[in-house]
Amino acid sequence: MRSRRIRAILAGGLVLGVGATATLAAWNDSEHGAATFTAGRFDIVGATDGTTFSSHATAGTAAALNFQLPPTAMAPGTTTYALFSVRTANPSVAGVLQLTPGTPGGTGLATYLTYGVRTITGTSCTAATYPAGTAVVPDGSTLTTAGTTTQAVAANGAAQVNYCFAVTLPTAAGNGAQGLTMTQTWQIQGTSS
């Protein structure tokens, strides 16, 4: 009889213990936050007409500049102008641009020619618009002169930088310059910022 009571109490205690455990439990719910991280891109493209942009990422695929006076028969005093517009692709982060010339080719006209580069607001690169531009390469520089300033270029192609090239055969070029040729490649390197 006594032993039964003890067992009953123990059993009750066990039940109490179970009850206490149940009281400690609580309802649960969760919220999860997720994020995907993707590296951006940096890509610049160029256009010789100010509107049709494509990539010319190597010297071998350089864009042929469209000089206003066809520079096929330059005489002393001739200056010819050409546009080259550069912007970022979409998508692309922003960056800065630096102009550097390559090694001149041809038969020696490079020693006579001088050039200057300015950034202009529109896409009309002529003797009329050039003077109002902002200097990138000072006028009268030799063809191996790099840009003395860098140009900021906006992200996602939002704004283009219009380079106006002015190449001159100076009036001082003597008879020795006649019939000479030269080819020049310019690199505009963009660096992400």
Next chain:
Amino acid sequence: MATKTTQRKVLAVLAGGLVLGVGVAGVLAAWNDSEFATGTFTAGAFDLEGSTDGTTFSDHNVDDGDTAAALAFTLPAGVVGNMSPSDTVYAGLWVRLAAGTTTGADLVADGTTADPAASSNTDHLSYAVYQLAPGATCDAASAVGTPIATGATLDAQTGVTTVPLTEGATADTAGTAVQLCFAVTADAALEPGLVTDATWKFTATSTS
């Protein structure tokens, strides 16, 4: 054993430092992309040539070793080669820009050289040069108006006026020729029996 533990600690610290260094280098890197543009430039050509008959042209650049064109003083008949005081003789010289020349030019008389006055009639011969159409005859009737150069003596030159020359329409054609009509007049003190040579120089300068 203690030494080995210390070494490991040092290595661990160095490794940590290396990882930091890599992190810093990564921050300095930036992405690059380039655009390339190219242009080809060719200088033109320039050549002035002359003719004494209006049809056969060649170079007579004494400065480059050529010989001067000998002017054909043929008018008026009978006077040339036998001038007497107050006679005037006429001869034409045609000049043009040779085929292949890529720019127009301004032509000017650029001085004369003549035999010394002491041993010639240089000081007794005056001249005037007129611009005529290519087909005109250079004689007393046509050599009128404003000369493009004159000289009171053969070794003097005044009143030089520019004559424009045009290049040919294509690379294979020469520019339009211009005739220069020379009128040489003997003064009253012309000395008999003396032979006098004079050379006129004309220089064309490209204009564009």
